[in-house]
Amino acid sequence: MTESGLEPVRFFRERFGIDDASLDRTLGSALVGVVDAADLFFEYATRDAVVLEEGIVKSGDRHLTQGVGVRVQAGERQGYAHSDEISTESLRVAASTARAISAGAGSTAAVAVRGAGAPKRALYPVGEAPTDVPIADKVALLQRIDAHARGRDPRVREVLASVVCQHRHVLLAASDGSFVADVQPLVRLNVQVIAEGANGRREAARQGGGGRYELARVLAPAFWQPIVDEAVRVALINLESIPCPAGSMDVVLGPGWPGVLLHEAVGHGLEGDFVRKGTSAFAGRLGQRVAAPGVSVVDDGTLPGRRGSLNVDDEGTPTQRTLLIEDGVLTGYLQDRLNARLMGVAPTGNGRRESYAHLPMPRMTNTFMLAGSDDPEEIVRSVSRGLYAVNFSGGQVDITNGKFVFAASEAYRIEDGRVTAPVKNATLIGNGPDVLTRVSRIGCDLALDRGEGTCGKDGQAVPVGVGLPTLRIDGLTVGGTER
Amino acid sequence: MIGLDLVRLAVAAARQVGADAADAIQIASDSVELRVRADEVEYVKQSRERTLGLRAFVRGAHGLRTALVSSSDLSKVALERLAEDAVALARATAEDPAAGPPGDGFARELPELALLDPADREAPLEARLAAAREAERAARGVDPRIVNSEGSTASSHFDALAFASSEGFEGCYEGAYHTLSCAPVAAEHGAMQTDWWMSASRTLRGLAAPEAVGRRAAERALGQLGARSVPTQQAPVIFEAPAARQVLGNLVGCLSGSAVYRRSSFLAGRVGERIASEGVSVIDDGRLLGGLGSRPFDGEGQATRRTVLIERGRLASFLLDVYSARKLGLRSTGNASRAAASAPGVSPTNLWLEPGRESLDELVQSTERGLLVTGLFGQGFNPVTGDFSRGARGFWIEGGECVHPVEEVTVAGNLEDLLQGVDRIGSDLLRLGSLGAPSFRVACLTVAGA
Numbered sequence: 001m002t003e004s005g006l007e008p009v010r011f012f013r014e015r016f017g018i019d020d021a022s023l024d025r026t027l028g029s030a031l032v033g034v035v036d037a038a039d040l041f042f043e044y045a046t047r048d049a050v051v052l053e054e055g056i057v058k059s060g061d062r063h064l065t066q067g068v069g070v071r072v073q074a075g076e077r078q079g080y081a082h083s084d085e086i087s088t089e090s091l092r093v094a095a096s097t098a099r100a101i102s103a104g105a106g107s108t109a110a111v112a113v114r115g116a117g118a119p120k121r122a123l124y125p126v127g128e129a130p131t132d133v134p135i136a137d138k139v140a141l142l143q144r145i146d147a148h149a150r151g152r153d154p155r156v157r158e159v160l161a162s163v164v165c166q167h168r169h170v171l172l173a174a175s176d177g178s179f180v181a182d183v184q185p186l187v188r189l190n191v192q193v194i195a196e197g198a199n200g201r202r203e204a205a206r207q208g209g210g211g212r213y214e215l216a217r218v219l220a221p222a223f224w225q226p227i228v229d230e231a232v233r234v235a236l237i238n239l240e241s242i243p244c245p246a247g248s249m250d251v252v253l254g255p256g257w258p259g260v261l262l263h264e265a266v267g268h269g270l271e272g273d274f275v276r277k278g279t280s281a282f283a284g285r286l287g288q289r290v291a292a293p294g295v296s297v298v299d300d301g302t303l304p305g306r307r308g309s310l311n312v313d314d315e316g317t318p319t320q321r322t323l324l325i326e327d328g329v330l331t332g333y334l335q336d337r338l339n340a341r342l343m344g345v346a347p348t349g350n351g352r353r354e355s356y357a358h359l360p361m362p363r364m365t366n367t368f369m370l371a372g373s374d375d376p377e378e379i380v381r382s383v384s385r386g387l388y389a390v391n392f393s394g395g396q397v398d399i400t401n402g403k404f405v406f407a408a409s410e411a412y413r414i415e416d417g418r419v420t421a422p423v424k425n426a427t428l429i430g431n432g433p434d435v436l437t438r439v440s441r442i443g444c445d446l447a448l449d450r451g452e453g454t455c456g457k458d459g460q461a462v463p464v465g466v467g468l469p470t471l472r473i474d475g476l477t478v479g480g481t482e483r
Numbered sequence: 484m485i486g487l488d489l490v491r492l493a494v495a496a497a498r499q500v501g502a503d504a505a506d507a508i509q510i511a512s513d514s515v516e517l518r519v520r521a522d523e524v525e526y527v528k529q530s531r532e533r534t535l536g537l538r539a540f541v542r543g544a545h546g547l548r549t550a551l552v553s554s555s556d557l558s559k560v561a562l563e564r565l566a567e568d569a570v571a572l573a574r575a576t577a578e579d580p581a582a583g584p585p586g587d588g589f590a591r592e593l594p595e596l597a598l599l600d601p602a603d604r605e606a607p608l609e610a611r612l613a614a615a616r617e618a619e620r621a622a623r624g625v626d627p628r629i630v631n632s633e634g635s636t637a638s639s640h641f642d643a644l645a646f647a648s649s650e651g652f653e654g655c656y657e658g659a660y661h662t663l664s665c666a667p668v669a670a671e672h673g674a675m676q677t678d679w680w681m682s683a684s685r686t687l688r689g690l691a692a693p694e695a696v697g698r699r700a701a702e703r704a705l706g707q708l709g710a711r712s713v714p715t716q717q718a719p720v721i722f723e724a725p726a727a728r729q730v731l732g733n734l735v736g737c738l739s740g741s742a743v744y745r746r747s748s749f750l751a752g753r754v755g756e757r758i759a760s761e762g763v764s765v766i767d768d769g770r771l772l773g774g775l776g777s778r779p780f781d782g783e784g785q786a787t788r789r790t791v792l793i794e795r796g797r798l799a800s801f802l803l804d805v806y807s808a809r810k811l812g813l814r815s816t817g818n819a820s821r822a823a824a825s826a827p828g829v830s831p832t833n834l835w836l837e838p839g840r841e842s843l844d845e846l847v848q849s850t851e852r853g854l855l856v857t858g859l860f861g862q863g864f865n866p867v868t869g870d871f872s873r874g875a876r877g878f879w880i881e882g883g884e885c886v887h888p889v890e891e892v893t894v895a896g897n898l899e900d901l902l903q904g905v906d907r908i909g910s911d912l913l914r915l916g917s918l919g920a921p922s923f924r925v926a927c928l929t930v931a932g933a
Contacts, residue, residue, distance in 0.1 A: 050576075053745065054745075056577035056579060057575075057577050058576060058577060058579050058582065059549040059582075060572040060573070061552070061825075061826060062550075062551075062572055063552065063553045063824045064554040064556065065555060065824070066555055067532075067555065075523075076520075076523055077523070077525065077526065078525070078527075079526070079528075080526060080527070080529070081528070081529045081530075082528075082529075082530055084531065084533060084555040085531075085533075134575075135571075135572055139576065158745060158746065158747070160745070194745075194747060194867065202747075202867050203868065204747060204865070204867045244872070246931035247715040247931060248933055277520070277631065277633070278631055279631055279668055279675070279677065357530055357532070359526060393862060393863075395861060395862075396860045396861045396874070398677065400668055400675045400676065401674065401677070401710075401890065403874070403890055403891055405860055405861030405893070407863030407864075407872065424868070424870055425863065425872045425895060426872065427874065427893045429874050429892070429931075430891070431891065477893070477931060477932060478931065479863070479874070479892075479893025480872060480893075480895055480931060481872075481895045481896060481929040482929075
C-alpha cells in the first residue's frame with residue numbers, strides 16, 4: 001500500500017527500530033566536520049526469479065537484501081560507508097567512517113529530519129507485492145508460455161522464459177531535513193526462442209516486457225502472448241537472414257525500443273557528472289544546436305507504471321520531466337544533488353543507485369524523442385538504399401569522443417523504398433553529437449519500449465525506459481560483412 | 484576468517500524441514516574503493532557484506548526439485564526461515580533427473596594458492612590514496628595534451644568464503660583482490676579521447692607501479708587523438724592483447740557447458756573437431772599460484788583443475804559445472820561459479836590463449852596493410868551462430884607501420900572463421916581478471932567504415 005506513503009516509513013521503524021531520533025543523531029554525527037551534506041539510504045528488497053528451460057521450471061530463486069548506506073559530501077568529495085546490517089550501532093559506525101574519509105575537523109551541526117515521509121506521487125500503487133504472488137502462479141505462466149511458443153511453429157526448438165519480480169522498500173533521510181520513503185515494485189518477463197531451419201541453421205530471438213505494477217498484469221494472456229509471438233516471429237525471420245551490407249547508408253529506425261540509440265548516443269553525454277567534469281562531448285553546449293530541427297528529446301521519470309519511473313529518485317528528489325533537446329537545441333542536463341550543487345543548478349530527480357551498496361550518480365529514467373508528423377511508411381519509401389532496423393540487442397557509448405555502437409537483432413535491407421531481405425549481424429556505429437543532426441524524417445508514431453531496459457554505468461545497473469518514433473538518419477555507418 | 488558454523492547450520496536446517504540434500508555458501512567481504520581526480524579525492528567507499536546462499540533439493544519420483552535462496556540476515560531464526568522458504572520453493576518446481584548436488588569429485592585437499600597477503604589488511608587508506616594520486620599525476624605528466632581525467636581508482640577487496648554440502652564436503656578459504664586503474668582524457672583541436680589502463684593483483688605488492696599505470700593510460704589516450712574512419716574493406720586485423728581478451732570473452736561464452744547443452748553455442752557437439760588454426764591453444768587452470776581466478780574448490784565444492792579447452796586448434800573440452808556435465812554425459816571440470824545470491828553457473832577460473840614468440844611490434848611490421856585493434860565495444864555477438872560485428876578503435880597499418888589512429892569502424896565476421904584465420908600470435912600475454920590473451924593477427928576480416 002503505497003498510497004498513504006506512511007506505510008514504508010512504518011516498515012523501517014517496526015522492522016529495524018530506526019526512529020527519528022536515531023536518524024537525527026546519525027546525520028548529526030556524520031556532519032561533524034567540514035561537510036556540505038549527509039544522507040542515509042535504507043533498503044530492504046525481496047527478489048524472486050523463476051526460470052523455464054527444456055519445457056520445465058528447473059529451479060526457483062528467492063533473495064533478500066537489506067542494508068544501509070551513509071554518505072557525507074564535502075565540496076567534490078564524497079565519503080560512503082555501507083553495511084548489510086541495519087541497526088543503530090551499525091549506523092553510528094558507518095557515519096563515523098563516512099565522515100572520517102570525507103573531511104577534516106570542524107564543528108558539530110544539529111540536524112532534524114522532517115517532511116511528510118510520503119512522496120507526492122503514487123506512480124505505481126500495488127495491492128499485492130509481486131514477490132508475494134504464489135510461486136505456482138509464476139510456474140504456470142511459464143508453462144503456458146512454453147506451450148504457446150512451441151505451438152506457433154514446429155521450427156521452435158527451445159524456449160527459455162523467466163519471470164523476475166522485485167519489491168524494494170527504500171527510506172531516505174538527508175541533512176537538509178528531507179525525509180521520504182517509497183515502495184517500488186518491478187516485474188519483468190523474458191522470453192528467448194531458438195528456432196532451427198530445415199538446413200540445421202539455428203537462430204535465437206529475445207523479447208521481454210514489464211514495469212512497476214502488479215504481476216497480475218503480466219499473467220494476463222493479452223500481455224504475454226504478443227511478447228511470445230514476437231520472439232517466435234523474429235527467430236523465424238532470422239532463419240532467413242542474409243549477411244548485412246557494410247558501409248555508409250541511410251538508416252530507418254523503427255518505433256519503440258530503438259530509442260536505445262538516444263539513450264546511448266545522447267543521453268549519457270547529458271548526465272551531470274560527465275558535464276561538470278568536462279569529459280562529455282556535450283559539455284558547455286547548452287543553447288547550441290545539437291540535432292536537426294524538429295528533434296525534441298525528454299527524460300521523464302513520472303510516467304505511471306513504467307520501468308524507468310520513480311516517485312522520488314534514490315536521493316529523495318521527486319522525479320520530473322526534463323526537456324533535454326527542444327527543436328534541435330540543447331536545453332538541459334540530468335542532475336543528481338552533488339552535481340547540481342557544484343554546477344549551481346537544481347537537481348532534476350535523476351540521482352539513482354543500484355542499491356544501498358552504491359553511490360548515487362546522475363542516471364536516465366525514461367528517455368524518448370517526441371513524435372513528429374511524418375507517415376512511417378512514407379519514411380521507408382523515401383530511402384533508395386539503406387537499412388531498416390527495428391530491434392536492437394544493446395549498445396555502448398564512449399561519452400568523451402561521442403562514439404557509439406549498437407547491435408541490431410532484427411533488421412532488413414531497404415531497396416528502392418521497399419523493405420526486402422532480413423539481414424543478420426548488423427551494427428550501427430556513429431558519433432553522438434553528430435547523429436541527431438543527420439535526422440531527416442520524424443514519424444508520428446512515438447512508442448515506448450515494452451519495459452525491458454537495464455542501463456549499466458560505472459558498474460551499477462538500473463532499470464530504464466526508452467522510446468522513439470520511426471526515424472530516418474542519413475549516412476550512418478553500418479558494420480556488416482558484405483560490400 | 485569466517486567459520487563453517489553458519490553454512491553447517493543452514494544445511495542442517497534445510498535437512499530438518501524436508502530437504503533430501505542441500506549445500507550452502509557464505510561470503511563475507513570487506514572492501515574499500517577510492518577515486519582521485521586531478522589531485523582531489525572524489526570518493527572513498529567502504530563496504531561490509533555478509534550473505535549466505537542456500538540450495539535445497541527435494542526428491543521426487545523422476546528426479547530432484549531445486550530451489551535457491553539467500554539472505555543477508557544471518558540470525559538463527561532468519562536462517563531457519565530461509566530453509567523453510569527453500570524447501571517450499573523447491574516443492575513448486577519440476578523434477579529434473581539431471582539436478583542434484585555432486586556425489587563425488589569434491590576437493591580432497593585445499594592447496595595454498597597465494598590468494599592474499601595478510602599484511603595487506605593493515606595497509607593504510609593513505610597509501611592507496613597516494614597510489615591513485617601518483618597514477619593521476621603520472622598521466623598528466625606525460626604530455627600537456629592530457630587535459631582532464633575520469634579519475635584514478637584504487638580498490639581492495641578481502642573475501643572469505645565458506646561452503647558445506649550435505650554430501651560430505653565442507654571447506655573455506657580467503658582471498659584478496661586489489662586494483663589500480665587510471666582513465667585520462669587527451670584533447671587536441673577541440674576533440675577529446677579517453678582510454679584506460681589497469682593493474683590487478685591478489686597482493687598490493689603485485690600491483691604495477693602507479694607511475695606505470697598512469698603513463699600507459701595516458702599514452703593510449705594520446706594515441707587516439709586525430710583518429711578517423713577508414714573505407715569499408717577486407718583486411719588483416721591484429722587484436723592487441725586488451726582487445727584479444729575481449730574476443731576471448733566471446734569465445735568463453737560458447738565454451739560454457741550450459742550454452743552447449745542448450746545448443747545455444749556454435750561449438751555444441753564439436754569436441755575433437757578443428758575449430759581454430761594450429762597455433763591456437765586455450766587453457767583454463769583454477770590452481771595457478773596467485774591467479775586472479777584461482778580457487779581451491781568451485782561453487783559446488785568440486786576440486787578445481789587444469790583443463791585444456793582448445794589444443795593446437797582442436798576443440799578438446801568445454802567448461803562444465805555438475806549440471807551441464809550431467810546433461811552432456813561428462814564430468815564437471817570444476818568451473819561452477821557461485822555468488823551467495825545467485826544460482827551456480829559456469830565460468831572460467833584463469834583462462835588464457837597460449838602466447839607465441841613474436842612481439843606486438845613484429846606483428847605490426849609483418850603486416851603490409853591492415854587494422855590494429857586496441858579496443859572493441861558494443862555487444863554485437865551471437866553465440867548461437869558465432870557471428871559478430873563489434874565497434875573498434877585502433878590504428879591503420881601501411882607498410883608495416885601504424886600510420887594513423889582509427890575510430891568509428893566495425894570489425895565483423897564469424898568467430899570460427901576468425902579462429903581459423905589466426906596466423907600470428909604475440910608473446911605479450913596480458914592477464915586481467917580471469918581472462919588472459921596475447922595480441923594476435925587474423926588473416927582477413929571485414930572492416931566497415933566511411
